[in-house]
Amino acid sequence: xxxxxxxxxxxxxxxxxxxxxxxxxxxxxxxxxxxxxxxxxxxxxxxxxxxxxxxxxxxxxxxxxxxxxxxxxxxxxxxxxxxxxxxxxxxxxxxxxxxxxxxxxxxxxxxxxxxxxxxxxxxxxxxxxxxxxxxxxxxxxxxxxxxxxxxxxxxxxxxxxxxxxxxxxxxxxxxxxxxxxxxxxxxxxxxxxxxxxxxxxxxxxxxxxxxxxxxxxxxxxxxxxxxxxxxxxxxxxxxxxxxxxxxxxxxxxxxxxxxxxxxxxxxxxxxxxxxxxxxxxxxxxxxxxxxxxxxxxxxxxxxxxxxxxxxxxxxxxxxxxxxxxxxxxxxxxxxxxxxxxxxxxxxxxxxxxxxxxxxxxxxxxxxxxxxxxxxxxxxxxxxxxxxxxxxxxxxxxxxxxxxxxxxxxxxxxxxxx
Ligand code: UD1
Numbered sequence: 001x002x003x004x005x006x007x008x009x010x011x012x013x014x015x016x017x018x019x020x021x022x023x024x025x026x027x028x029x030x031x032x033x034x035x036x037x038x039x040x041x042x043x044x045x046x047x048x049x050x051x052x053x054x055x056x057x058x059x060x061x062x063x064x065x066x067x068x069x070x071x072x073x074x075x076x077x078x079x080x081x082x083x084x085x086x087x088x089x090x091x092x093x094x095x096x097x098x099x100x101x102x103x104x105x106x107x108x109x110x111x112x113x114x115x116x117x118x119x120x121x122x123x124x125x126x127x128x129x130x131x132x133x134x135x136x137x138x139x140x141x142x143x144x145x146x147x148x149x150x151x152x153x154x155x156x157x158x159x160x161x162x163x164x165x166x167x168x169x170x171x172x173x174x175x176x177x178x179x180x181x182x183x184x185x186x187x188x189x190x191x192x193x194x195x196x197x198x199x200x201x202x203x204x205x206x207x208x209x210x211x212x213x214x215x216x217x218x219x220x221x222x223x224x225x226x227x228x229x230x231x232x233x234x235x236x237x238x239x240x241x242x243x244x245x246x247x248x249x250x251x252x253x254x255x256x257x258x259x260x261x262x263x264x265x266x267x268x269x270x271x272x273x274x275x276x277x278x279x280x281x282x283x284x285x286x287x288x289x290x291x292x293x294x295x296x297x298x299x300x301x302x303x304x305x306x307x308x309x310x311x312x313x314x315x316x317x318x319x320x321x322x323x324x325x326x327x328x329x330x331x332x333x334x335x336x337x338x339x340x341x342x343x344x345x346x347x348x349x350x351x352x353x354x355x356x357x358x359x360x361x362x363x364x365x366x367x368x369x370x371x372x373x374x375x376x377x378x379x380x381x382x383x384x385x386x387x388x389x390x391x392x393x394x395x396x397x398x399x400x401x402x403x404x405x406x407x408x409x410x411x412x413x414x415x416x417x
Contacts (some may be wrong), residue, residue, distance in 0.1 A: 001387055002239070002391070002393065002394075003045070003390060003393060003416070004378070004381075004389075004390040004393050004396075004404065004414060004415070004416050005358050005387060005388070005389055005390075005414070005415050005417060006363075006378065006381035006382060006384075006387070006388045006390070006412065006413065006414045007363075007382055007387050007388075007413035008079040008244065008381050008384035008385060008386065008387075008388060008413075009301045009381050009383075009384070009385055010382070010411050010412055011246045011247050011248035011249075011411065011415055012239075012242055012246045012248035012249075012250060012382065012411055012412060013243075013248045013249050013410060013411050014249075014250065014251075014409055014410045014411065015249070015250065015251040015253055016239050016250065016251075016253065016406050016409070016410065017251070017252075017253040017254050018186045018231035018232055018235055018236055018253065018254045018255055019043075019231070019232050019235055019303070019400075019401045019402070020042075020043035020044055020045045020192055020230070020231065020320065021045075021190075021194070021229055021230075021231060021232040021234075021235075022049055022050070022234075023047060023164070023189070023191045023232075023234075023277075024042075024183065024190075024191040024195065024229045024230050024399075025041065025044050025045065025050055025053075025192040025229050026049060026050070026053050026090070026091075026093055026096060027040050027069070027096050027172070027191065027313055028041060028194065028195055028198045028227065028229065028416070029041070029053040029054070029057060029073065029352075029361075030053070030096045030097045030099075030100045030168075030172060030365070031064070031074035031080060031100060031172055031195060031198055031199055031202075032057065032062065032075055032174065032276060033060065033075055033097065033100040033101055033104050034056070034075075034100050034103060034104055034172065034176060034199075034202075034222050034368040035075055035222045035223070035224060035225070035260060036074075036075060036221065037074065037075075037076055037223060037224035038072055038073070038074045038094050038224045039072070039073045039075070039202070039224065039225060039226075039227070040070060040104045040200070040224075040225070040226040040227070041070065041071045041072075041073070041226075041227055041228075041264070042069060042070045042226070042227070042228040042229065043069055043228045043230075043231075043353055044066070044069050044070065044071045044229060045069070045228040045232070045357040045401040046069070046401050047397065047398060047399060047400075047401055048161075048394065048398050049091050049398045049399065050071075051315055052087065052090040052091035052094070053091065053094070053097075054066070054071070055090070056083055056087050056097055057073055057075075057088060057377070058082035058092060059080060059082075059083065059084070060075075060079075060081070060083075060101070061075075061077055061078045061079045062074060062075040062077075062078045063076075063077070063079045066169065066404060068080060068179055070208075070274055071312060071349060072376050075104075076087035076375060077329055078104065079105075080105075080110070081101055081107050081108050082096060082099075082109040082110070083108075083109075083110045083111070083278065084111070085111040085142075086282075087262075088111045088112075088202050089111075090114050091114075091398075094110070095110070095113050095123055095165060095169070096126060096165055096168050096169055096172070097110070097129065097174035097300065097368075098110055098126065098144075098146065098169055098173075099126075099130060099169035099170065099171070099172035099174075099333075100172040100173070101175075101299060102130065102135050102146055102148060102152065102173055103152055103172060103173050103175070103176050103177065104292055105148065106148050106149060106150075106151060107146060107147040107148070107149075108144070108146040108147075108173050108392050109143060109144070109145055109146070110144045111142055111143055111144070112139060112143065112144055113143050114261075114374040123165075123166075123254055125161065125163045126163070126166045126169045127144075127162070128157070128319065129157050129166055129169065129170045129183075129370055130146070130169060130170070130173055130301065132155045132157050132175075133148075133152045133153060133154070133155055133157075133170070133173050133174060133177055133181065133263045134146070134148050134150070134151070134152045134155075134242075135148045135152060135155045135173070136148065137276065138292075138333050140164070140206075148351045149257040149309060150176060150222075151177065152173055152177035152178070153177055153178045153179055154177050154178060154179030154217075154218055155181055156180040156181075156182050156184070157181065157182065157183050158184045158185055159183065159184065159185040159186060159187075160185065161185075161299075162185055162186060162187040162188065162212065162299045163187060164187040164189050164191065164192065164299075166187075166190065167183060167186045167187040167192055167203035167214070167368045168187075169192075169194055170183055170186075170216075170217060171183075171192070171195060171196065171199070171209075171214065172195075174216040174218060174221065175199050175204040175205075175206065175216055175218065175219065175222065176204075176218055176219060176220070176221065176355070177216075177218040178276060179213065179217075179218055179327065180216065180217050180218065181196050181215070181216040181218070182214070182215050182216075183211065183213065183214040183216075184212070184213055185212055185300060186208075186209075186211070186212050186213065186214045188211060188212060188299065188300045189299070189300040190230060190233065190256070190300070191209070191230070192209050192210065192214075192379045193209040193210040193376055194229065194230045194333065195416065196209030196210075196214070197209075197211070197318065198225070198227040198383065199222070199331070201225040201226070202222040202223055202224070202225040203219055203221070203222045203223045204216070204219055204222060205218075205219055207269060216297045217227050227323060228328055228405075229268055230256060230259070231254050231256055231259075231285040232309055233255075233256070233259040233263075233304070233307075234304065234306040234372070234399070235399070235400060236252050236254065236255050236259075236260050236263070237260060237306075237307035237310055237311070238281050238302070238310045238372075238375045238379070238400070239252060239266075239410075240252070240260075240263065240267055240281070240407070241251075241267070241310040241314040241379055242274050242309075242310070242312050242378070242382055242407075243283055243285060243287045243382065243410070244267055244270060244283060244289060244314050245285075245289070245313065245314040245317060245379050245380075245382065245383045246285070246382050246383055247285045247286075247287070248282050248285055248410070249282070249283065249284045250282065250286070250410065251280055251281070252280065252281045252282075252392075253279070253280055254279055255279055255280065255281045256279065257281055258387055260281070261301065262301065262302060262303040262304070262412045263303065263304070263307050263311070264276075264281070266292050266295055266311060267283065267311075269292045269293075270286075270289045270290050270291070270292050270314070270315070270318055271273060271285075271286035271288075271289055271290040272284065272286060272289075272388070273284055273286075287317055288318075288382035288399060289314065289315070289318035289357075290318060290319055290320070290326065290355060291319060291320035291321055292311075292318070292322045293317060293322065294322070294323040294325065295308065295311060295322070295325070296324075296325040296327060297324070297325070297326050297327050297332075298327055298329050299328070305310040305326065305327075305329055305332065307372075307373070308324060308326060308336050308371045309332065309333055309370075309372040309375060309376035310372065310375045310376055310379055311324075312335075312336075312339070312346070312355060312376060313339060313344075313375075313376035313377070313379035313380045313383075314357060314379060315355045315357065315381055316339060316342070316344035316346065316355055316357065316361060316380065316383075317359075317360070318346070318355075318357040319357050319370065320356075320357055321338060321354055321355065321356045321357065322354070322355045322357070323352065323353070323354050324352070324353040324355070325351055325352055326351045326353070327351065330351070331370075332370075332372075332373075333348045333353055333371050334369040334370065334373060335370065335372075335373030335374075335376050335408075336348055336353060337378070338367065338368075338369060338373070338377055339376060339380055340383075341362070341364035341365070341366050341379070342343070342361040342362060342364050342366075342380045342383075342384050342388075343358055343362050343384075343390040344358060344361060344380065345357075345358055353357050361383050361384035361385070361386075362384055362385055362386055363381065363384045363385065363386030363387045363388040364381075364388055364389075365388070365389045365391070366380075366381075366386070366388065366389070366390055366391070366398070367390070367391040367392040367394075368390065368391070368392040368393060368394075368395040368396060369395070370395055371395045371396065371398045371399045372399075374390070374392075374393065374395040374396040375399075377390050377398065377416075378396070378403070378407070379383055382407070382412055382414075393416070404416045
């Protein structure tokens with residue numbers, strides 16, 4: 001099954017229960033490396049990135065079982081410390097295993113993750129920070145050889161940019177290090193807090209997650225635990241943008257509204273009515289969408305870069321011109337050329353994109369360039385008149401569980417073939 005066909009023009013209408021957050025479950029799975037015993041993790045979405053993380057755990061010697069959306073990892077007999085090249089390539093965020101493997105095994109050998117579809121995505125902040133905790137790292141022939149014969153030691157770390165992955169790697173390396181680690185300038189994303197909650201349940205002492213200063217007091221060992229992953233805020237943003245673009249109505253079930261505040265604000269600016277009721281968020285689209293003068297992607301609590309492409313697709317059919325300023329990943333706008341195939345009018349210059357709203361889009365044959373860009377194509381296709389074929393949908397499988405089923409349930413004419 002390698003493509004999606006969509007017959008556009010139907011208003012989405014109904015309810016969707018959100019999946020567990022992809023960007024939470026991956027570092028939490030990496031964290032299970034630290035626990036000698038069982039970690040039971042609920043609300044794990046069925047995604048190719050999650051499968052890639054499970055392959056790494058099995059390769060390291062953990063026992064992994066899955067029943068529906070619950071994954072049980074038993075790392076009692078884990079003895080591996082290498083991640084082979086093919087597994088590193090399968091998922092760039094495999095780098096988040098480095099801190100956990102180094103802490104558990106006092107050594108790690110990983111191939112250096114190359115570029116990805118969003119640009120070079122360097123790991124200098126990860127490596128510098130782990131070095132400060134006492135990890136000795138050398139790079140040879142594309143391999144990172146890491147060792148900390150006497151274990152890791154807490155330190156004061158100042159991040160020059162609040163990198164999500166680097167913050168996670170430091171936390172994972174520091175929870176069982178000797179002494180206290182303080183991360184200044186830490187990432188504040190909800191997924192960082194979810195990782196800290198999981199680790200604290202397992203006996204770690206991580207304070208301040210969600211703020212820019214995180215204090216990790218090292219403990220001797222972690223114990224078996226059980227945890228439920230937070231809902232996926234980017235999946236939430238995607239369904240909200242899709243519904244707004246088609247002029248429909250939706251209720252998201254199991255949402256955490258505070259995680260999507262900047263996205264809801266942008267949608268309200270575009271004329272959508274948003275109602276929040278505990279763990280439900282509803283959206284009613286206006287008759288015609290208004291422009292959003294400017295959206296700047298920023299680290300949390302700013303507008304998330306991952307929600308940029310879906311909202312850009314929505315704004316292609318808003319009245320007037322909207323602007324995006326992408327501050328996180330340089331290659332986000334690769335999807336623009338594909339969106340233009342639908343008749344969208346988008347002009348880019350470096351990190352800035354101007355979207356001139358058009359009255360209608362027309363179905364096209366397009367291909368995903370990256371995960372969230374793929375979601376933008378699905379949204380454009382749902383709006384467009386006529387049939388769209390979307391190729392390279394393996395990108396979508398990295399981050400969206402039950403995409404075609406959910407959209408069919410909302411009234412879309414969509415099939416995977
Ligand atoms: C994570 C998310 C991704 C999200 C991003 C920003 C996961 C699996 N992925 O990615 O979906 O889009 O956060 O919210 O959770 N940087 C450096 N050096 C480093 C690390 C990062 O220069 O060592 C730069 C990157 O090139 C980029 C920026 O920092 O420009 C953000 O990267 P980071 O926050 O680390 O994102 P990821 O953890 O890769």
